[in-house]
Amino acid sequence: xxxQDEMKQIFLRVAAGEIEPVEWEKWWNSNRLKLEETLNRGxxxxxxxxxxxxxxxxxxxxxxxxxxxxxxxxxxxKTSGYYEEKAREEEIxxxxxxxxxxxxxxxxxxxxxxxxxEKHPTESISFDWKSLLGTPPGxxxxxxxxxxxxxxxxxxxxxxxxxxxxxxxxxxxxxxxxAKAYGMKKAGPKTFVREKNGLVSRIQxxxxxxxxxxxxxxxxxxxxxxxxxxILGLPGHVSQGEYFQKMRNGWGVIQYGTVAVDAAMVESIxxxxxxxxxxxxxxxxxxxxxxxxxxxxxxxxxxDYLRATEKGPNDPRTGRPxxxxxxxxxxxxxxxxxxxxxxxxxxxxxxxxGYARLEECVRHNSDYMKDRLKEFPNACDDPRDAMAVMYxxxxxxxxxxxxxxxxxxxxxxxxxYEEECRFMRYYHGLAKKTERS
Numbered sequence: 490x491x492x493q494d495e496m497k498q499i500f501l502r503v504a505a506g507e508i509e510p511v512e513w514e515k516w517w518n519s520n521r522l523k524l525e526e527t528l529n530r531g532x533x534x535x536x537x538x539x540x541x542x543x544x545x546x547x548x549x550x551x552x553x554x555x556x557x558x559x560x561x562x563x564x565x566x567k568t569s570g571y572y573e574e575k576a577r578e579e580e581i582x583x584x585x586x587x588x589x590x591x592x593x594x595x596x597x598x599x600x601x602x603x604x605x606x607e608k609h610p611t612e613s614i615s616f617d618w619k620s621l622l623g624t625p626p627g628x629x630x631x632x633x634x635x636x637x638x639x640x641x642x643x644x645x646x647x648x649x650x651x652x653x654x655x656x657x658x659x660x661x662x663x664x665x666x667x668a669k670a671y672g673m674k675k676a677g678p679k680t681f682v683r684e685k686n687g688l689v690s691r692i693q694x695x696x697x698x699x700x701x702x703x704x705x706x707x708x709x710x711x712x713x714x715x716x717x718x719x720i721l722g723l724p725g726h727v728s729q730g731e732y733f734q735k736m737r738n739g740w741g742v743i744q745y746g747t748v749a750v751d752a753a754m755v756e757s758i759x760x761x762x763x764x765x766x767x768x769x770x771x772x773x774x775x776x777x778x779x780x781x782x783x784x785x786x787x788x789x790x791x792x793d794y795l796r797a798t799e800k801g802p803n804d805p806r807t808g809r810p811x812x813x814x815x816x817x818x819x820x821x822x823x824x825x826x827x828x829x830x831x832x833x834x835x836x837x838x839x840x841x842x843g844y845a846r847l848e849e850c851v852r853h854n855s856d857y858m859k860d861r862l863k864e865f866p867n868a869c870d871d872p873r874d875a876m877a878v879m880y881x882x883x884x885x886x887x888x889x890x891x892x893x894x895x896x897x898x899x900x901x902x903x904x905x906y907e908e909e910c911r912f913m914r915y916y917h918g919l920a921k922k923t924e925r926s
Contacts, residue, residue: 492523500555503548506571510543513551532558545576546806583805584731591726591802598797605790611781616670618770622763625662629654634749649701649746655755656702656743659762660694667770668692671778676918679703687783687910689713689917692769701746706765710777712786713910713917714832714882716875718825722814725798727776729812732768736761787833823876824850828883835886835902844890850883870925872916881925882909 499516502508508516517524517537524533535554541547549572559566592599632651639645660679668681671690676682679694690710696703709717722728742757750758780786801811821827827850834843858880861868868874869881885905892898908926915923 492520493527496520496524496527500558501566503552503555504559504566504568506552506569510545510548513548514541514543528558532561545572545579548572549576580806584811587802587805587811588726595794595797598794602788602790602794605785605788606779609782609785611779614671614775614778616667616770618667618670618766621663621666621766624759625658628658628662628755628759631752631755632750634751637749639747639749645701645747648748648750649697651750652702652743652746652758653697655750655758656694659759663762663766664692664694664769667766667774671774680918682918684713684914684917684919686781687712688780688786689913689919690777691717691917693918696744702744704744705740708769708773710780710786712783712829712833713913713919714906715829715913716825716879716916718821718823718875722795723773723776724795725801725812725814727772729801729814730772732764732772736764736768783833783836787830823879824853825879827853828879831883832886832906835889836906838899840890840898844887847883847887851880851887854880854883870912872918878913878916882913885909 499508503513528536532554535557536551537554538547538550541550552568552572556566556568634647636644639648657678665675665681671683672685673681673683673690673692676691677693679696681692683690688710689712691708693707694703695705695707707717709722711717727733739757739761742754742761748754780791785791796815799814801813803809804811827846831843831846831850834840834846854876858877861874861877865871865874865877868877871877886902886909889898889901889905892901911920912923912925914920
C-alpha cells in the first residue's frame with residue numbers, strides 16, 4: 490500500500506473518531522515530509538493548524554479538515570461526534586481546574602470577608618427552588634404553526650403574542666416564587682424589589698422592544714440613595730461565572746418573536762428560564778442575602794474581596810480572562826462611585842473625603858448636565874435618566890458644605906439623606922411617584 494492510500498485510511502479513522510490525539514500527532518510528525526509532498530498548503534493548514542496541540546479540541550479541528558479534504562475530492566464522509574464530546578468533557582475539567590486555582594488565589598481576601606460574616610450573621614433562606622425547574626405547572630399546550638419563520642404582519646403578531654404568553658408563564662412560575670422567598674415584592678409585571686436597612690435590591694426584565702421579548706435582565710443591590718451603577722457588586726465568579734454565562738448563552742430564545750413558538754421553542758424557553766432561575770437562586774440572591782446593612786455593604790473586607798475577584802482565571806481555550814471587571818483600572822465614566830462613597834463618607838462623619846468625592850462627581854458631569862437640562866428640564870426627577878438623578882442628588886449633598894456650623898451641617902446632611910431616600914424609593918420602584926420638595 491502506497492503512502493497516499495495509508496494517509497487516506499488514517500484520515501478515515503480520524504473521521505470515525507478512532508485515533509487518539511497523541512497517536513495522531515505521532516503519525517503526523519513521523520510522516521511530515523511525505524504529507525508536505527502529498528497535501529497542498531490549504532489542506533495541511535486545515536488538518537493540522539499551526540497552534541495544534543494534542544487534545545480533543547484540536548482533534549475536532551483536524552476532523553473538520555479531514556472532512557473538507559474528502560468533500561473537495563467528491564467523496565463526502567460521515568464524521569463521528571466522539572471528539573466533540575471528549576472536547577466538551579476536557580474543557581469542563583480544564584475550567585474546573587482553572588477555577589480551583591482562582592479560588593485558592595482569592596483565599597487571602599475571602600477569609601477576612603468570611604470572618605466578618607461570622608461576626609455579622611444574617612437570616613438564611615431555605616427555599617426548594619429546584620422544584621421550580623422544568624415545565625411550569627399548568628402550562629398551556631404548545632400551539633401548532635403552519636410556518637417556521639414569521640413573514641407577514643399577522644404572523645409577526647401571532648408569534649409575538651405567543652412568546653409573551655410563554656414568558657409570562659415562566660416568570661410567574663419560576664422567578665416570582667424565588668423573588669418572594671427572598672422578601673421581594675412586585676413593582677410591576679416584570680419587576681421585583683426589596684428594601685431593607687437602607688439597601689434596595691431589584692430584579693427587572695426589560696422589554697418588549699425590538700425583539701418582542703425580554704431584551705435583558707437588570708439586577709442590582711445598592712443603598713437606597715444610590716443609582717444602580719458603581720464599583721460595588723457581586724464577586725466575579727457569581728456575576729460573570731458559569732451560571733451567568735450559561736444564562737446569557739442563547740438569550741435570543743426569549744428575546745425575538747420572529748419564529749413559530751411551537752413545542753420545541755416552548756421547551757427552549759422553559760430551559761432558558763431554568764438557567765435564569767439557577768443564576769438567581771444558586772448564585773446572586775444568596776450572595777445578596779449576606780448583606781443586610783449599609784455597614785456590611787461598605788465593609789472593607791467585602792470591598793477587598795470584590796477587588797480580588799474582579800479578574801477571572803484565564804480561559805484554558807482562549808488564554809484570556811474568563812471575565813474582567815476592573816475596567817483596566819480606568820475611573821468610572823459616570824463617577825457614580827464618587828457619589829456612592831461620597832455620601833457614605835458624609836453619613837459616617839468623614840466630611841472632607843465625602844465632599845471631595847461629591848465635588849468630583851458634580852464637576853465631571855456638569856457640562857453634560859447643562860446641555861441635558863436645556864433639552865429636558867425635568868430630567869433630574871425622571872427615573873429613566875439615572876445620570877441626571879445622581880447629578881442632582883450629588884448637588885444637594887454638596888450644598889450642605891456651605892453650612893459653617895458643624896452640628897447644623899450634620900443635621901442638614903441627615904435631612905438631605907432622608908429627603909433623597911424618599912425620592913429614590915420612587916426611583917427604584919419601591920413607592921409611587923414622588924416629587925422632590
